[in-house]
Amino acid sequence: MSTSRQPDLPDVIEIQQLAEHFGMSLSDEDAASYREMMRGSFLSCGRVMELDEPKPEVKYRREPGRRPKPEENEFNQWYWKTHIKGALGGPLADMRIGLKDTFCVAGVPMASGSRIVEGFVPDVDATVVTRLLDAGATIIGKTTTASGVGTSDGGHLTLVATRVARRMLLVARRLAVLQP
Numbered sequence: 001m002s003t004s005r006q007p008d009l010p011d012v013i014e015i016q017q018l019a020e021h022f023g024m025s026l027s028d029e030d031a032a033s034y035r036e037m038m039r040g041s042f043l044s045c046g047r048v049m050e051l052d053e054p055k056p057e058v059k060y061r062r063e064p065g066r067r068p069k070p071e072e073n074e075f076n077q078w079y080w081k082t083h084i085k086g087a088l089g090g091p092l093a094d095m096r097i098g099l100k101d102t103f104c105v106a107g108v109p110m111a112s113g114s115r116i117v118e119g120f121v122p123d124v125d126a127t128v129v130t131r132l133l134d135a136g137a138t139i140i141g142k143t144t145t146a147s148g149v150g151t152s153d154g155g156h157l158t159l160v161a162t163r164v165a166r167r168m169l170l171v172a173r174r175l176a177v178l179q180p
Helices: 012-021 028-050 127-134 156-178
Strands: 078-085 096-100 138-143
Touching: 012 028, 096 127, 127 138
Parallel strands: 096 138
Antiparallel strands: 078 138
């Protein structure tokens, strides 16, 4: 059985400084109490960090892709363009898929709607990505994601706005063709 090393807990003064940063004041006794409450979490995190991280095989050849050109991204619907061809057959053969930029695609940059995450390049595919590719789909890019994805609107407003804008463009183009 593996033994976890003792975590590096912050000392009482560091805890008080952190509390002060957030506009709170802690007595020495309160800071010491919080320090002891942290111990179990630190031990658990230390144990998790010791575990081997499983790395599923990336099965399909891909290139990192590129940012879309302005003419390809009229409504800012694309975060990243790529081309990853899946299995030669299957129920999704010949289907082109744009994934929301919250899914890890190995070798393809992501942002998840956050400047903090932007530029992160995962080295594994999310399970859904592997399943889509195994079923024959071709991933053509990653769609933009609202900042704060996971908030109450879940980023759905961006999707709706993109769909509405696309419909408006299609209607405008049709009207232009129909008018004398």
